[in-house]
Amino acid sequence: MDDIRYAERVVSAAEVKIAASRVQVFYGLNHALKDVDVEILGKTVTAFIGPSGCGKSTFLRCLNRMNDTIPGCRIEGRITLDGHDIYDPRVDPVQLRAKVGMVFQKPNPFPKSIYDNVAYGPRIHGLARSKAEIDEIVETALRRAALWEEVKDRLAAPGTGLSGGQQQRLCIARAIATSPEVLLMDEPCSALDPIATAQIEELIDELRTQFSVVIVTHSMQQAARVSQRTAFFHLGRLVEYGETGQIFTNPHDPRTESYISGRIG
Amino acid sequence: MSLGILVLAVLILAAAGFLAGRRRAISSAGGDPRRLHSLPGHYGQFAALLTAVPALALLAVWLMAQPMVIEQRVASLLPAGDASTSSLVMADVRRISTGLQRLAVTDGLSPRDVAGLSPEGLAPRLRAVGVAVTSMGPETLAAARAHRDLQDRLGFWMVVSVLATSAAGLGLALARIRPDFRARNTTERFVMVILIAASLVAVATTVGIVMSLLFETMNFFRLYPAQDFFLSLTWNPQFRGGSDLGIWPLLWGTMYISFIALLVAVPIGLLTAIYLAEYAGARARSWAKPAIEILAGIPTIVYGLFALVTVGPALRDWFAQPLGLGASSSSVMTAGLVMGIMLIPFISSLSDDIINAVPQSLRDGSYGLGATHSETVKQVILPAALPGIVGAILLGASRAIGETMIVVLGAGAAAKLSLNPFEAMTTVTVKIVSQLTGDTEFASPETLVAFALGLTLFAITLVLNVIALFIVRKYREQYE
Numbered sequence: 001m002d003d004i005r006y007a008e009r010v011v012s013a014a015e016v017k018i019a020a021s022r023v024q025v026f027y028g029l030n031h032a033l034k035d036v037d038v039e040i041l042g043k044t045v046t047a048f049i050g051p052s053g054c055g056k057s058t059f060l061r062c063l064n065r066m067n068d069t070i071p072g073c074r075i076e077g078r079i080t081l082d083g084h085d086i087y088d089p090r091v092d093p094v095q096l097r098a099k100v101g102m103v104f105q106k107p108n109p110f111p112k113s114i115y116d117n118v119a120y121g122p123r124i125h126g127l128a129r130s131k132a133e134i135d136e137i138v139e140t141a142l143r144r145a146a147l148w149e150e151v152k153d154r155l156a157a158p159g160t161g162l163s164g165g166q167q168q169r170l171c172i173a174r175a176i177a178t179s180p181e182v183l184l185m186d187e188p189c190s191a192l193d194p195i196a197t198a199q200i201e202e203l204i205d206e207l208r209t210q211f212s213v214v215i216v217t218h219s220m221q222q223a224a225r226v227s228q229r230t231a232f233f234h235l236g237r238l239v240e241y242g243e244t245g246q247i248f249t250n251p252h253d254p255r256t257e258s259y260i261s262g263r264i265g
Numbered sequence: 266m267s268l269g270i271l272v273l274a275v276l277i278l279a280a281a282g283f284l285a286g287r288r289r290a291i292s293s294a295g296g297d298p299r300r301l302h303s304l305p306g307h308y309g310q311f312a313a314l315l316t317a318v319p320a321l322a323l324l325a326v327w328l329m330a331q332p333m334v335i336e337q338r339v340a341s342l343l344p345a346g347d348a349s350t351s352s353l354v355m356a357d358v359r360r361i362s363t364g365l366q367r368l369a370v371t372d373g374l375s376p377r378d379v380a381g382l383s384p385e386g387l388a389p390r391l392r393a394v395g396v397a398v399t400s401m402g403p404e405t406l407a408a409a410r411a412h413r414d415l416q417d418r419l420g421f422w423m424v425v426s427v428l429a430t431s432a433a434g435l436g437l438a439l440a441r442i443r444p445d446f447r448a449r450n451t452t453e454r455f456v457m458v459i460l461i462a463a464s465l466v467a468v469a470t471t472v473g474i475v476m477s478l479l480f481e482t483m484n485f486f487r488l489y490p491a492q493d494f495f496l497s498l499t500w501n502p503q504f505r506g507g508s509d510l511g512i513w514p515l516l517w518g519t520m521y522i523s524f525i526a527l528l529v530a531v532p533i534g535l536l537t538a539i540y541l542a543e544y545a546g547a548r549a550r551s552w553a554k555p556a557i558e559i560l561a562g563i564p565t566i567v568y569g570l571f572a573l574v575t576v577g578p579a580l581r582d583w584f585a586q587p588l589g590l591g592a593s594s595s596s597v598m599t600a601g602l603v604m605g606i607m608l609i610p611f612i613s614s615l616s617d618d619i620i621n622a623v624p625q626s627l628r629d630g631s632y633g634l635g636a637t638h639s640e641t642v643k644q645v646i647l648p649a650a651l652p653g654i655v656g657a658i659l660l661g662a663s664r665a666i667g668e669t670m671i672v673v674l675g676a677g678a679a680a681k682l683s684l685n686p687f688e689a690m691t692t693v694t695v696k697i698v699s700q701l702t703g704d705t706e707f708a709s710p711e712t713l714v715a716f717a718l719g720l721t722l723f724a725i726t727l728v729l730n731v732i733a734l735f736i737v738r739k740y741r742e743q744y745e
């Protein structure tokens with residue numbers, strides 16, 4: 001545990017951005033998430049950790065209603081964004097997803113050029129008035145995702161032609177170009193080398209000044225490095241949620257302790 | 266021995282070979298199958314394949330070659346004549362030969378009796394066993410006897426040699442079985458050869474079709490100048506000779522009708538596919554999909570009737586006559602519309618499959634950025650599916666080009682170069698049919714032109730299909 005470098009724990013704004021209470025998720029008959037209560041704070045990085053198949057991605061997808069697109073998926077409980085219930089029938093999931101962006105576990109660039117991939121969000125949301133503005137948004141997003149240097153000469157090349165790690169960074173750039181209020185990242189560094197990982201972690205830390213970031217990760221070190229809050233999931237339940245330092249140094253639950261010390265998972 | 270029994274005998278021998286091969290493999294390994302290179306069953310398979318396949322292949326070749334050999338021998342017994350009479354005489358020889366065999370069976374004649382039969386009074390006896398003969402002279406009878414004789418002898422040798430090959434294969438296989446013999450690899454290779462041979466049949470047939478077209482087309486161009494065929498703008502066949510056989514009026518009709526058909530089928534088919542793949546719920550899909558497939562199963566002649574009795578008159582009464590564009594119920598528009606309806610299910614079910622093949626992760630990516638359903642369809646799914654859809658459209662186009670029945674009944678048979686869609690026109694396929702119906706020989710340019718037309722059509726659809734396959738293949742690579 002000594003080699004883990006802890007991120008700065010000062011949480012500047014402590015207002016609750018997303019609050020989930022008693023969330024249940026069913027895939028058909030499979031009860032995938034049971035009684036999850038979490039409060040995600042604004043301008044904070046929250047890490048979700050837990051063994052494979054414990055429901056981290058499932059919960060993440062609840063937060064921007066991506067589960068709506070899965071047939072047979074049913075959600076109970078209440079999730080609010082800035083105090084408004086996001087499962088209220090009056091809420092438009094399309095608008096919600098513009099505010100709560102997502103980077104998926106598997107890179108999924110569109111079969112378009114690199115440029116068009118990043119410009120996709122700004123274009124559909126009308127974030128730019130001129131070509132020059134879009135150019136700027138694209139360049140900034142690619143720079144922040146640490147991809148600009150590699151692709152600046154081939155912005156017109158198809159995004160699907162990039163390497164796996166580059167595709168992952170392209171998807172990150174695509175998500176931040178839309179300037180969401182909350183960014184959900186499902187294992188954003190799973191295909192990245194240590195250098196790119198460090199750059200993405202730097203980006204996440206920087207994003208914290210503007211929005212909330214929720215990151216799913218299998219790396220304890222990464223969770224410890226970038227997050228201020230950590231939630232530990234196990235078998236569809238939220239076992240423990242608290243300040244990252246506390247979770248890693250002084251977990252209350254024996255299951256959390258065994259997981260972070262490598263005994264379960 | 267009849268053919269069926271011969272094949273059965275070979276198969277029984279192969280089954281025996283399987284058992285013997287397996288037994289021998291196990292005993293050669295001293296009863297311990299683990300000492301064998303392959304599973305005991307592989308040795309059995311090896312023996313069975315070697316018993317059956319060469320023997321059956323020999324049988325197939327023999328059956329194809331035998332009639333040719335016999336006819337060549339028999340032809341030398343007949344008086345020489347020109348090609349068509351000697352082929353008629355040969356047909357008689359074959360019939361008499363069959364009749365002689367039947368007579369021998371029904372009347373219990375010995376070979377000596379058959380040899381002693383005289384031409385007089387034979388014809389009625391042959392008719393009694395169901396063989397009608399037109400000419401019956403001493404030469405034909407002699408030739409028929411020789412034919413019968415050769416057939417019997419060759420048939421006997423066929424049975425002998427097929428069984429011998431089979432037995433030899435079995436013996437060879439058993440001799441080769443030893444514990445270190447790689448039966449599995451050999452069987453695999455054997456199976457591969459059989460598969461290749463099977464696919465060669467399809468390829469060979471295609472080559473055969475093209476060659477026969479090519480051959481007749483060359484005959485045509487010997488009688489009719491190629492530049493007139495490809496460049497002349499009139500189509501006016503005269504069965505007394507001196508016809509104009511320019512392809513352009515027909516090609517124009519084909520293109521015009523196909524174009525209208527695609528104009529109808531592509532938008533409707535594509536929108537249907539988008540609805541089915543992206544918007545329809547499971548319930549709507551479960552009835553809409555089969556309904557569309559039924560549409561695809563309707564024979565084109567039925568569509569033709571629909572064009573003839575419903576669409577054609579309706580178009581004439583509601584559009585062509587009021588607008589002063591024509592008074593014919595057969596028109597390019599009629600055929601094009603109905604053909605378009607025929608193509609809708611084709612385009613929509615192909616496009617539906619292609620849209621469904623677009624990975625869900627792309628949809629998720631788009632929704633995750635806050636795109637609406639229609640933005641996702643327009644900007645992500647359709648571009649991703651576009652190459653496949655283009656392929657589907659090209660395949661649809663080549664079907665439209667080859668369609669005949671709807672055109673006959675919907676567009677008429679008048680070859681014309683006109684822009685008016687309410688005028689009767691015709692297509693290449695229709696003219697191929699009409700040039701070949703009637704009992705003229707394949708010797709005048711008026712009939713041979715059908716082959717040149719067919720070859721042109723074949724070339725056009727081939728190019729379209731190759732482009733379509735190429736595009737579809739490129740599209741597949743994208744997600745693999």
Ligand SMILES: Nc1ncnc2c1ncn2[C@@H]1O[C@H](COP(=O)(O)OP(=O)(O)OP(=O)(O)O)[C@@H](O)[C@H]1O
Nearest residue numbers: 027030032051052053054055056057058059070105
């Ligand atoms: N689309 C789906 N349909 C049905 N069941 C699903 C679906 N997605 C996930 N599940 C189930 O829900 C449970 C939680 O899956 P989830 O993907 O959330 O796990 P995870 O914690 O993200 O795992 P990993 O770390 O491997 O990504 C699993 O048991 C899984 O089988």
Ligand SMILES: [Mg+2]
Nearest residue numbers: 056057105186
């Ligand atoms: Mg996951």
